Amino acid sequence: MKKKNTEHAHGARYAAVAGDEQLIREFRPLLESKGFVLLMAHDTHAIRAAGAALAAGLELSMSDGSTKKDSLLLLEEHLPASAMIVSSSVTVTAARQASWMRHPERLIGLCAFPTLMNGPLAEFAIPIGTAASIVRSAHALFAELGIEMVTVQDRVGMVLPGILAQIINEAFFAVQYNVATPEDIDTAMKAGAGYPKGPVEWGETIGFPNIVRLLDAMRSESGEERYRVAPLLRELSVSGTFWHANIASEAAVQEVLQLGDALQPDADASAHTQGREKKIKRTR
């Protein structure tokens, strides 16, 4: 039924989308509020049916390899030749992505990063080979969405995602080294430094795997040790949940402590238990 609507809706405009669910979910309301109908990239029948009414292809993923490449090639194959392809270039430079394409002049890099999709401006990276007409079309499209395009150099991390990843990473080093509780760190940065969100809660909203993926990409791209990931953050990116949210009850805390105590000599058990209980409570 949906396919029929796209085929016959007179005057409708379309955008084809591929990528991470979280990013699509964040960007979708803005596009739809401006009258765009979103088509998923794998729905090639609907994309072809949309024809010239398809304004752009959006590749919104934080992946760093074949998934992104596959999505771009899919969009390129099925989109009309005139349609621009706007792709997240936070973890892979736009230039590298352009090198995967048969028609690289269609590509523009966008700072598509969780929690940053609905601001009044957005960072863009424009590879050397991008056609001037595509840049003009992108300006027009994003102006219509109420987003000012700010062009930055084409590099992994762009501007704000790189800064955020570093802040969040440092917060997790601080948590890991017991400098302060996660709650106190968030309070400190909001009340003491004017941050809109605490770095711990911000990291949780962005998604720990996304932060780790970005830091790893920045480290790999720059070769700089300063982007090494806090071990706790990497651990959380694997567990996929906030570290203290796993402990649901006092009973569960006790269970965790008892499991740990089984590994301690009796004489030291009490002191170890007290120490760890305090630490866990501070972080809950």
Place this chain on the structure above:
Amino acid sequence: MGIAIAHLAALNKCTVALYDINDEVIRRALEGIRVSLAHTVNDTTFTKDDLQLALERIKKRTQLADLDTCDIIIEAAMEDLRVKKDLFKKLDTITHYTTRLVTTTSSLSITAIASATKKPERVAGMRFFEPVLSRDLIEIVTGINTSDETTDALRAAAGKLGKRTIVSRDTPGFVVNRIQSQFFGEALRLLESGAASAAAIDRIVQLQGGFESGPFRQIDTMGVDVHFEESYSLFERMFTDPRYRPHDIERRMSDAGHRGKKTKKGFYNY
């Protein structure tokens, strides 16, 4: 910083002794507080009588020994470990052992300062943030020997000043400066490598990120040279961990006299 804290305390109905060895310095400080308070006088929430009472709560002190009746002594001397240790050694001898001795340092070790006293358990840090009157936070920093009683007493004192508190362990940069080092550090790296201009980075951080202010406006306000020195100090105290590496652009700007608002030229012109 000391003057702003005295101002804050007096406004929050705390009696405060303002100490300096130089009587003229105190006189000027009190005049500054009076002028500042006078701007806020109105007919309802802060009357002329309130102004007078607030000023009367601030006592001038030029002798360290006159601080012996204070419950809490907050030191805001220059960021020099030798100077602070010397002061704390003297305070240790003239005050009762229940008096809490507090430093406002943003970069020195609380534990090192406390080592100058015989009772380091009563020593802690209280980091205020500019502007002191309106920033709603005090970072309480506990040294290795700081007692829970001291921490609790400082929490209560901060509450009387109308501030929220967080507790940080005594590690380089504490919480705020440590995390801010990445905010500034990454922005400086981006600028240094030509990724974007200072103005573009500030706009992105503010408008896309929702931060109160961009990194380069903030550095210009605090002073490019001051920020460079703080960054360098943190880098050294972190045993040259590359995550805290300072940036040469700030050193060159400082050398050129482009030190921010105070010299009317920094990352921006003023």
